[in-house]
Amino acid sequence: MTKALAKTLAALLAAMAGAVLALNGSRVLHASTRVLVASVVTSAALAAITTIGSAWGEWRGRRLAERRELAAISLEAVAWAIVDQVGHGLDYRDLGVAAYRLRRRWWWPFGTRLVRVERVRPSRRPVASHVSWRPGKGVIGACVAKGEVVAVDVAQMYRDLGSPTEQEWESVPAEIRQGLSYAEYLDVRDKYAVVVAAPIIDDAGPSATVVGCVALDGPEGRFADLQSDEVLGLLNFTASTLLHQVR
Numbered sequence: 001m002t003k004a005l006a007k008t009l010a011a012l013l014a015a016m017a018g019a020v021l022a023l024n025g026s027r028v029l030h031a032s033t034r035v036l037v038a039s040v041v042t043s044a045a046l047a048a049i050t051t052i053g054s055a056w057g058e059w060r061g062r063r064l065a066e067r068r069e070l071a072a073i074s075l076e077a078v079a080w081a082i083v084d085q086v087g088h089g090l091d092y093r094d095l096g097v098a099a100y101r102l103r104r105r106w107w108w109p110f111g112t113r114l115v116r117v118e119r120v121r122p123s124r125r126p127v128a129s130h131v132s133w134r135p136g137k138g139v140i141g142a143c144v145a146k147g148e149v150v151a152v153d154v155a156q157m158y159r160d161l162g163s164p165t166e167q168e169w170e171s172v173p174a175e176i177r178q179g180l181s182y183a184e185y186l187d188v189r190d191k192y193a194v195v196v197a198a199p200i201i202d203d204a205g206p207s208a209t210v211v212g213c214v215a216l217d218g219p220e221g222r223f224a225d226l227q228s229d230e231v232l233g234l235l236n237f238t239a240s241t242l243l244h245q246v247r
Contacts, residue, residue, distance in 0.1 A: 071242055095122070099117040099212065129192075140215045143199050147208075149197065154189075
C-alpha cells in the first residue's frame with residue numbers, strides 16, 4: 001500500500017513538472033525562472049530515482065530468490081530427516097515445514113510481523129491460513145516472543161475447547177487464544193493438528209536476538225513423536241543453518 005502511494009505521488013510530481021515545462025515551451029504559460037529550475041530538477045531527480053529503484057529492485061529480487069532456494073533445500077532436508085527419525089509410518093506428505101523472519105514496519109518502529117521466507121508443504125497438507133502472524137500470535141508467535149521451542153497439540157486443544165461463539169471466545173484463557181481473534185481462530189482451527197516451532201537466534205552481537213523461527217506442522221496423533229528430543233534437535237540445527245537466510 002505504501003509503495004503504491006509513493007509511486008502515485010512520484011508519477012503526479014513528474015506529470016506536473018513535465019506539464020509546466022511543456023506549457024512554458026509552447027508559451028501557453030510564462031513560468032518564472034525559479035519554477036522552471038524546480039521543474040527541471042524534479043524531472044531529473046525522479047528519473048534518477050526510478051532508474052536506481054529499478055536496479056535496486058532487480059538486485060533485491062535476485063537476492064531473495066537465492067535465499068528462498070537455500071531455505072527450501074534446508075527445509076526439505078529436515079522434513080526428510082524427521083521422517084527417517086520418527087519412522088512408525090510417518091509420511092513425508094503429512095508434514096509442513098516453514099521458515100519465518102521478523103520484519104519491522106518502517107513507518108512504525110515498534111511494530112513487527114512474521115514474514116514467511118519459504119515453505120515446504122506437500123500436497124496432502126491443507127492450505128495455509130490467512131493470518132498475519134506476529135510475535136505473541138499463534139504457536140510461531142509464542143516461539144519468537146519467548147525465544148524458545150514451543151510445541152502444541154492444536155487439534156487436541158481445540159477439541160477440548162469445543163465450539164465457542166464469538167462472545168465466548170473472549171473468555172477463553174489467553175494461552176488457548178494465543179493472540180488470535182475469533183475470525184482467525186475459525187480460519188486455523190481445522191488446518192493444523194500438531195505445531196512445533198524453534199526460534200532462529202542471532203547471537204553474533206553483545207546479546208542474543210530472535211530473528212525468526214522454523215515451524216513444523218504434522219498430522220493428528222503425532223504430538224509425542226514430533227516433540228521428541230531428536231526432532232527438536234533437528235529443528236534447532238535447521239534454525240541455525242537458516243540464520244543467514246532470514247537476517
